[in-house]
Amino acid sequence: MEERDLICIVCPRGCHLHVDKDLNVTGNFCPRGAVYGKQEVTNPTRVVTSTVRIEGANLAMCPVKTKDPIPKGKIFEVMSSINSVKIVAPVHIGDVIIKDVAGTGVDVVSTRDMEKI
Amino acid sequence: MLTKDLVIIGGGSAGLAAAIGAYDNGVRDILVIEKGPFLGGILNQCIHNGFGLTEFKEELTGPEFASRFIKQAEERGIECLLNSVVTNVTCDKVVTFVNKGGTTKIKAKAIVMAAGCYERSPGAISLPGDRPSGVINAGQAQLYLNEHGLMCGKRVFILGSGDIGLIMARRLTLEGAKVLGVAELCAWSNGLNRNMVQCLDDYNIPLYLSHTVTNVIGKSRLEKIVISKVDENNVPIEGTEKEFEVDTLILSVGLIPNNILMVKAGAEIARNNGCLVNDKLETSIPGIYSCGNVLHVHDLVDNVVEEAREAGKNAAKYILGNNEINLSSINTKAGEGIGYVVPARIVIGDDEKDATLKFRVRKPSKDVYILFEQNGKVLKKMFKPAIIPSEMEITKLSKELLVKGDELVIRMVKKEAK
Ligand SMILES: Cc1cc2nc3c(=O)[nH]c(=O)nc-3n(C[C@H](O)[C@H](O)[C@H](O)COP(=O)(O)OP(=O)(O)OC[C@H]3O[C@@H](n4cnc5c(N)ncnc54)[C@H](O)[C@@H]3O)c2cc1C
Ligand code: SF4
Numbered sequence: 001m002e003e004r005d006l007i008c009i010v011c012p013r014g015c016h017l018h019v020d021k022d023l024n025v026t027g028n029f030c031p032r033g034a035v036y037g038k039q040e041v042t043n044p045t046r047v048v049t050s051t052v053r054i055e056g057a058n059l060a061m062c063p064v065k066t067k068d069p070i071p072k073g074k075i076f077e078v079m080s081s082i083n084s085v086k087i088v089a090p091v092h093i094g095d096v097i098i099k100d101v102a103g104t105g106v107d108v109v110s111t112r113d114m115e116k117i
Numbered sequence: 118m119l120t121k122d123l124v125i126i127g128g129g130s131a132g133l134a135a136a137i138g139a140y141d142n143g144v145r146d147i148l149v150i151e152k153g154p155f156l157g158g159i160l161n162q163c164i165h166n167g168f169g170l171t172e173f174k175e176e177l178t179g180p181e182f183a184s185r186f187i188k189q190a191e192e193r194g195i196e197c198l199l200n201s202v203v204t205n206v207t208c209d210k211v212v213t214f215v216n217k218g219g220t221t222k223i224k225a226k227a228i229v230m231a232a233g234c235y236e237r238s239p240g241a242i243s244l245p246g247d248r249p250s251g252v253i254n255a256g257q258a259q260l261y262l263n264e265h266g267l268m269c270g271k272r273v274f275i276l277g278s279g280d281i282g283l284i285m286a287r288r289l290t291l292e293g294a295k296v297l298g299v300a301e302l303c304a305w306s307n308g309l310n311r312n313m314v315q316c317l318d319d320y321n322i323p324l325y326l327s328h329t330v331t332n333v334i335g336k337s338r339l340e341k342i343v344i345s346k347v348d349e350n351n352v353p354i355e356g357t358e359k360e361f362e363v364d365t366l367i368l369s370v371g372l373i374p375n376n377i378l379m380v381k382a383g384a385e386i387a388r389n390n391g392c393l394v395n396d397k398l399e400t401s402i403p404g405i406y407s408c409g410n411v412l413h414v415h416d417l418v419d420n421v422v423e424e425a426r427e428a429g430k431n432a433a434k435y436i437l438g439n440n441e442i443n444l445s446s447i448n449t450k451a452g453e454g455i456g457y458v459v460p461a462r463i464v465i466g467d468d469e470k471d472a473t474l475k476f477r478v479r480k481p482s483k484d485v486y487i488l489f490e491q492n493g494k495v496l497k498k499m500f501k502p503a504i505i506p507s508e509m510e511i512t513k514l515s516k517e518l519l520v521k522g523d524e525l526v527i528r529m530v531k532k533e534a535k
Contacts, residue, residue, distance in 0.1 A: 007310045014310025016503075046315065049165045049178055050291060051263055058154070060266045063164035063180050072319070079291050093184055111164065112180035 004041055008033040045069035049111070050082045052097060057089035057114040064097050065111050070104045077102040089116040122146035122436050123429075124212045124225040126203045126378065129158020131409025132231035133186040134422035138429025139229070140193045144436055148223070149190070149197040150214050156190070156197055157183030158233055159410075160418060162260045165284055167311070171419035182418060206230075206382045208402050227404045227432040230379055230392070231425060234372040234410035242370050244276075246333030249340070255281040255369035259288070268292060270365025274342055275299040276330050278306040278313075280416060280507070282369025287316035296320070297361050300328040300344045302351055305481045307507050309416065329353065330366065339364055372414045379407065387461060389413055395446055395462040396472040398428040399435075406432050413459050413475070416509060420475075427473075440467075445521055447491075452528030454479055455487075456506060463514075465521055471513040476527055481505040484532045489514055492523045500532070 008015040010032045017027045017037040025037035039045065047069050051061035070078055078101050087097060091110045098108040122144050125132045128151030136149050155161055160168070163179030170176055173185065190197065201216035210225045236254040244252070253269050259281065261267040273294050275282045278301035286296045299317065304327045306313055317324055325344060331353050332343035346357035374391040385393040385401035392400040392407045400407050408428035409421045434440045446462040456477040463472045474489075482504050489497040496518040504510070519525065 007314050009311035009314050013508075046319070047166050047176075048291070051164060051266065053266060059264045061264055063178060063263065065164075065166060065178055075291070083292075093181055111178045112161070113184060 002041075006037060006040055008036050010036045044072040046072055046075060048075055048078050048082070050079060052082055053086045054091065054114060055086065055088045056116050057091075058117050059114065062087060062091055062097075062114050063111045064108050066101065066104070067107045067109050070101070070106050074102055074104055078104065078108075082108060089114050118211070119221065119223045120225070121148045121223050122226045123148070123229065123432055124210075124223055124227075125149045125229045125231055125429075126206070126212070127151060127158065127231035127233055127409070127411070128153075128156040128197055128199070129231060129233050129409065130160055130183060130186055130418050131233070131411070131421050131425040131428075132158070132229070133190050134425035135229040135231055135406070135408055135429035135432070136195045136197075137186070137189050137193065138426030139433045139436075140195060140429075141426075142430045142433035142437075144433045147195050149195060150201050150203050150212070151197060151199050152202040154200055156187045156199070159256070162256070162263045163284075164263050165288070168418050171417070172422055179418075186422065203232075203378060206378045206405070208382050208384075208405075210402075210404060226436045227406070229425075229428050229432055230376070230400070230405065230407040230411055231409045231428075232375045232378065232411045234414055235375050236368070237371040237373055239368060242368070244333060244368070245331060246342075247335050247339075248333070249335030249338050251335065251339030251363075251365045252333065253365065253367055255279075255285045255367050258365075258367055259285055262288065262292065268294065269367070270294060270339075270363070272297060272363045273365040273367060274330075274344075274361050274363045275367045275369060277301065277369035277371070278303075278308050278324060278326075279369045279371065280308045280312050282367060283308040283312040283316040285367055285369070286322050287320060290320045290322070294365075296322050297363060298323045298325055298344075300325045300330060302327070302329045302347060303480075305505070309507055325359075331358065333366065339366055342366055372410065374411045374413065376407075376411050379405070379411075387413075387457070389457060391459075393461040394459065395464050396460045396469070397431040397440075397464060397467075398424065398460070399431060404432075404435050413457065416507060420509065420511065424475075447519060447521065447523060447525055449474070449525045449527065451476065452490075452526040454482070454485075454529030455527050458527055463516065463519060463525065465516065465519055467516075470516060472516055472519075473511065473513055474527070475509055475511050477506050477509055478504050478529055479506060482529060482531075485529050486532055487512075488526075488528050488530060490526045490528070491518075491520060496525075504529075 160179035160183040205213040345353040
C-alpha cells in the first residue's frame with residue numbers, strides 16, 4: 001500500500017490522518033479515525049442519502065438512506081436503483097424501501113415518518 | 118387576551134429543544150408557534166447524514182434527528198401550533214400570530230425566539246450581470262429537490278463553499294446534473310472538511326478558491342457565467358476570467374438570522390443581525406430569550422439543541438421566579454483574530470459556575486493560543502494546533518475568575534517559535 005494523507009470524515013472534526021505503508025494511522029483524535037483511515041485506503045465506503053417518490057403523502061418525496069455504508073464504486077448503481085422505485089404512504093423511519101440494493105447486501109431505508117393523507 | 122407562561126417562536130430544532138428544556142425545568146403552560154406545515158424546521162430538507170454525533174452518539178440524517186425531537190416534545194404533551202406565522206412581538210411580551218383562524222394575541226410571561234435564519238440573496242452580494250431564471254439559493258434548491266422532487270437544472274455552477282453549497286454539489290451530481298465547479302471568494306473553504314472530501318473530492322468537482330462570479334449572462338434562462346480570480350482585497354483581477362456554460366447558478370453565500378421580530382420589538386441587535394444576549398441567552402428585553410440560528414448561525418444542530426435547552430431552562434427559571442434580579446454583568450469583546458463572540462454579556466454573581474462562550478476565528482490558523490483576558494490579565498489560555506472559521510468553538514469559563522466592571526476580551530495570538 002502507498003502512504004496517504006487523508007481527512008477523516010467520520011465526524012465534523014475532520015482530523016488530518018496519515019496512513020503509512022503498513023496501514024498504521026496517525027493524526028486521529030479518536031479510534032474511529034484509525035478505522036476510517038484503514039478502510040479508506042483498502043475499501044472506501046459511503047452512506048448514500050437520497051429520496052424516492054411517494055404517493056398519498058403530503059410531500060412528493062420521501063428521504064431514504066443506505067442503512068450501512070456501501071462501496072464507493074457502487075454509488076451510481078445504488079442511485080439508479082433508488083430512482084426506479086415508487087412507494088405509497090404511510091412509511092416510517094427505518095422501513096425497508098429496497099432490500100439488498102445493487103447487490104451490496106445493504107438495505108435502503110426510509111428516514112422520515114410520512115403519514116397517509 | 119389569551120395568556121401563556123411560555124411562547125416559543127419557531128418549531129425547528131431550536132424551538133423544540135427550548136420547549137423540552139423549559140418543560141423539564143417545571144413549566145407546563147407552553148405554546149410552540151410554527152409557520153410551516155411540519156415541526157423540525159430546516160432539518161427536514163437536510164436529508165444527508167452527519168447529524169447527532171454529540172447528541173445521540175450516532176450518525177443520523179436531518180429528518181431522523183428532527184423526528185427524535187418531535188417525539189420528545191410529543192411525549193411531554195407540548196402544545197404546537199402549525200401553519201401559524203408570528204407577525205409581532207412587543208417588549209411587554211405580547212405575541213401576535215396569524216393563521217386560518219385569523220389574528221390572535223397572546224400575553225406571555227416569557228418568550229423564546231427560535232425563528233432560524235434565511236439565505237443571503239443575489240442582491241445582498243451585488244451579484245453582477247443579468248437576472249435570468251436559473252439563479253437560485255442553495256437552500257431553496259435543496260427544498261425543491263428533497264421535498265418536491267424538482268431539479269433546479271442540468272449544468273450547474275455553485276458560488277460559495279459553505280456547507281449547503283457543498284452538500285448540493287453532491288446531491289445534484291447524484292441526481293444526474295453536471296456540477297462544473299464551486300467558486301469561493303476566500304482563500305480557504307468555508308465548509309467542513311468532511312464535506313470538502315465527501316461532496317467535492319469524491320466526484321472530482323473543482324473548487325476555485327479566491328474566485329468570484331463576475332458576470333451572469335442570459336435572457337430568460339441563464340446561459341453562462343464568468344468567474345475571475347480576486348486579489349487579497351477581493352477585487353477581481355483582469356485577464357483571469359473563465360467562462361462556464363451553465364443553466365443554473367446556485368448561491369451558497371451565507372445565512373442571516375431571521376430576527377426582524379426582535380428588531381421591531383426594540384431589542385439590542387448584534388452586528389450579525391442576531392440579538393445581543395447574556396450568558397443566560399436572555400436578550401436585552403428581560404424574559405425574552407434567543408437561541409439557534411436566529412441568534413447566530415450554527416453549523417451543527419447538536420450545538421443548536423444544547424443551546425436551546427439552556428435557553429428553555431433559563432426561561433423556566435424566569436417564569437417560576439427563580440432568577441436573581443439586579444445582578445451586574447460584564448461585556449465580552451471579539452479581539453484580534455476573532456470574528457464574533459456569543460454571549461455579548463456575562464452575568465456576575467448568579468448561581469451558574471461557568472459561562473459558555475462560543476466564537477469563530479476570522480481565518481484558518483495554525484499553532485495559536487486563544488486568550489481570555491480581563492484588563493490585560495489572562496484568565497484562560499487554550500492552545501489550538503489548527504482552527505478554522507467554519508467550525509464554531511465552544512468553551513466554558515469559570516465565572517469565579519471574572520471581576521466586575523471590566524470587559525472580557527477574547528483574542529488569538531500566534532504561538533511564538535522557540
Ligand atoms: C441548508 C442547511 C444545511 C445544514 N446542514 C447541516 C449538517 O449537515 N449537519 C448539522 O449538524 N447541521 C446542519 N445545518 C445546521 C442545522 O440544521 C441548523 O443549525 C439547525 O437545524 C437550526 O435550527 P433552528 O431551529 O435554529 O432553525 P430552523 O430549523 O430554521 O427553524 C426555525 C423555524 O422557525 C420557523 N419560523 C420562522 N419565522 C417564523 C415566524 N415568524 N412565525 C412562526 N414560525 C417561524 C420556521 O418555519 C422554522 O421551522 C444546516 C443548516 C442549513 C440551513
Ligand atoms: S479521528 Fe475521530 S475525532 Fe477525528 S474526525 Fe475522525 S472521528 Fe472525528
